[in-house]
Amino acid sequence: MPQTLTLPQFTFEDGTTLRDVPVAYQTWGTLNAAGDNAVLVCHALTGDPDVSDWWGALLGRDRALDPTEDFVVCLNVPGSPYGTVSPLTVNPKTGARYRTDFPIVTTRDTVQLHRRALEQLGVRRVACAVGGSMGGMHVLEWAFETTDDGAPFVQSIVPIAVGGRHSAWQIGWSEAQRQAIYSDPKWQDGEYPLDDPPTSGLSTARMMAMVSYRSRDSLDGRFGRERMEEQSEKPYAVESYLRHQGKKLVDRFDPQCYVTLTKQMDTHDVSRDRGEYEAVLASIEQPALVVGIDSDVLYPLSEQQELVQHLPQATLEILSSPHGHDSFLIELEELSEMVAGWRANANVPSSVAA
Incomplete structure (x- = not known):
């Protein structure tokens, strides 16, 4: 069942600061003593933190998300109605729901909010971040998070059915x-x-x-x-x-x-305020499995090919399916095999390998 933690306050990129900010989450497996076996699952647009409900075939022993080895965690996105702070949340200052007073939320706001939530859960590093569509946008943003000593906070990434920035088409x-x-x-x-x-x-x-x-x-x-x-x-x-x-x-x-x-x-753009787009992608040095779908008309395969062209340690896998963008929620056995096989062979530091 989902749980909720509360952050004392959080400031969004637009400058709005909220108090008593709830973050809903769900976990599977056990966090190790070093706090570095977390596998972060980032959900899609109308998803929720219950990975077992929409990605159940990826969750289990010897699967992509293995709770016998991993501390699998999924946090609900701010703005969603499933427990994290949103327009439906009651403002502790007024006693009324935020509604139209809710701040503008960016993909980076989500990552920053979730970073603080993970740290409150005891996570010191994330072994792998994986997600599709909107979740894939957050995965790419996680690649820029660092620890106090400048090392990557997330050791490997799996962005699925997404590009490095939202296009005019999307x-x-x-x-x-x-x-x-x-x-x-x-x-x-x-x-x-x-x-x-x-x-x-x-x-x-x-x-x-x-x-x-x-x-x-x-x-x-x-x-x-x-x-x-x-x-x-x-x-x-x-x-x-x-x-x-x-x-x-x-x-x-x-x-x-x-x-x-x-x-x-729509705010998704890894190069915003960071530099030239291709150079920003090239700065993502973590091992990356980029999964594209050959029939996706919303986030076409060319976008994943572009990512692989510029990410220094990227591997491209193509999910072949007639079902379009939603294939990452349909072809679950094939997707699990792709991710599990790649994770088993990815060049991730042994101290944090799941």
């Missing part, structure tokens, strides 16, 4: 989804009653996202031009599928949190 998809939420009359500039949120807008946003998460071959192969004969209006099967996905998200997610997280993803 920002465009995010903005279109946000506009769907804003256009819902119930949005009310973000001041909607929590018991009557803009569900239509959020559902539409999720439907749009799902199209980008899959591929043409995936949708055509699964649905074709089939209609749902048992439904009175007889919608196409793909229409029914998308509506179902929209309703599922509405039942478990908050629209303002969705807006906050998509804006966080």
Whole structure:
């Protein structure tokens, strides 16, 4: 079950300081005495800290995330409705939820907040950071964290289905989804009653996202031009599928949190205030397994190839699947074998090798 720790205060990049900041997390395995066998799992956009729920096939003895050797930890991202500080959190100063007063959150804010949370848990170094999509953005940011003596805080990285910065293509998809939420009359500039949120807008946003998460071959192969004969209006099967996905998200997610997280993803750029993009990538010296998906239209394989071109110790593995971006949440056995095999052979210092 997820647990929660509280940081006395935290200052975001936009200068906002919050007090009594909760961070939700879940762990598997035991942290060793040296505090250096942690494996950090970074979740995707609407994910939560329960890795066993969405990446269960990667978790277990002799798998990519092995609790018999690793201290596997996943922390919920700020802005998410699953326990970490978000627009839904009560401001201890006012007794009211933050709502529209919640600060702008960047990918670097997430890493800094999680760094402090890990240290509170006793983690002194991370053996490996792994994550897909939004989680992959955080993985790449973790590569720049150092210890007091200047050594890398994270010893190896596995960014999956992501590039080194959010492109105009990806920002465009995010903005279109946000506009769907804003256009819902119930949005009310973000001041909607929590018991009557803009569900239509959020559902539409999720439907749009799902199209980008899959591929043409995936949708055509699964649905074709089939209609749902048992439904009175007889919608196409793909229409029914998308509506179902929209309703599922509405039942478990908050629209303002969705807006906050998509804006966080748009801040992703490892070169921001660090220098020239290719040179910044070249400065990431940790062993890296970069996983791309050959049918991904949202974060295309060319972005992972670019990472491998510039990261000094990078290996590229390609997940071959017709299912597009979401393949890293579908082809779990193959992904686990890729990551486990690479981790077993990665050139990581023996003192922290998992």
